[in-house]
């Protein structure tokens with residue numbers, strides 16, 4: 278069964294596991310959750326997007342919600358539009374980095390952050406009640422009077438980012454920028470944004486009507502075409518997004534995909550370096566993100582706070598601590614001056630401001646940063662396995678080390694770390710390790726896998 282209902286929203290194969298009924302019942306549940314409030318709707322470019330959106334909008338309107346449809350928009354644009362419109366919530370129609378035949382719904386609250394675990398559980402329980410009664414709406418839907426289109430959301434997002442970066446410095450440099458938007462929701466806004474920054478643009482995968490020719494995640498193995506384009510056209514930098522344009526990764530001027538862990542690290546380095554009072558500043562990220570962030574923060578006397586995995590946990594901690602920057606190692610940069618969600622547009626603005634301010638080539642900046650190897654692995658569990666038991670035996674295995682139990686088990690060694698947690702959605706133990714030496718790192722992964730299998 279491919280329908281995934283979790284605290285980070287719902288995802289499934291459109292028309293198969295993600296049926297019209299599931300979409301309708303979730304829209305109905307969100308109408309109830311927001312007490313028939315004002316709801317902003319945005320979607321990525323998936324072929325099923327219009328169909329799913331029409332069901333969501335007609336259900337919300339039938340329930341008496343006021344709907345603002347901002348059209349195709351990056352996930353962070355919709356999050357910002359919820360705040361700009363003083364809405365009660367938002368629904369984003371996207372399956373993020375899942376393959377094109379998938380789609381899903383993500384739920385945003387008033388402050389532009391996704392529902393947290395407690396709130397998501399409440400929404401899911403309303404959905405389950407609705408599902409039990411399984412009634413199809415009979416009401417006459419008055420979409421015309423209750424649904425407004427707002428074509429200004431992309432421009433407002435661009436203006437917000439522009440007001441927070443050094444536009445003049447970027448324009449003066451006349452950067453040559455290659456982009457790969459995965460034919461996704463970033464295709465239009467990214468080109469418009471870069472044009473307004475006076476950049477020369479070389480764009481690939483910006484046809485929103487086509488299925489993307491590469492894997493959806495902006496990870497190095499999916500970016501060989503972008504790397505070639507950067508080299509061929511002598512670009513200063515390449516930027517890659519995922520289909521809903523919350524994640525950003527970077528290709529250097531030498532045509533090398535530097536890895537998505539460096540997106541947040543570079544943004545953090547710039548934000549902390551330009552602020553004289555950086556010592557009082559906080560960077561927030563999750564437990565599975567690279568240690569480069571500690572290295573960078575300590576260089577400026579700043580502090581890193583680690584949260585459980587899940588964007589909402591990072592967003593809420595940034596809000597709570599007044600952190601100056603945060604995000605995730607998967608290319609998710611959260612710049613609270615712009616918004617509390619991962620935002621590739623804010624990321625591009627920050628990285629270009631950094632390049633303009635430093636006057637250095639990106640490859641040179643990156644060569645001065647720490648180099649770690651990160652390995653991500655998993656072990657599938659049998660139905661009878663108890664993930665909690667497994668985690669506590671692993672804890673015993675590393676009893677003499679420094680252990681953090683905020684989210685599974687994180688073990689910090691002097692030269693790296695191991696993070697072992699059970700998946701929220703599948704019977705899987707995820708193992709992530711990072712270290713200065715790739716062999717040592719691989720051995721640590723194998724040690725944990727052996728321990729899990731022996732139980």
Ligand code: MG
Nearest residue numbers: 373519521523
């Ligand atoms: Mg995404």
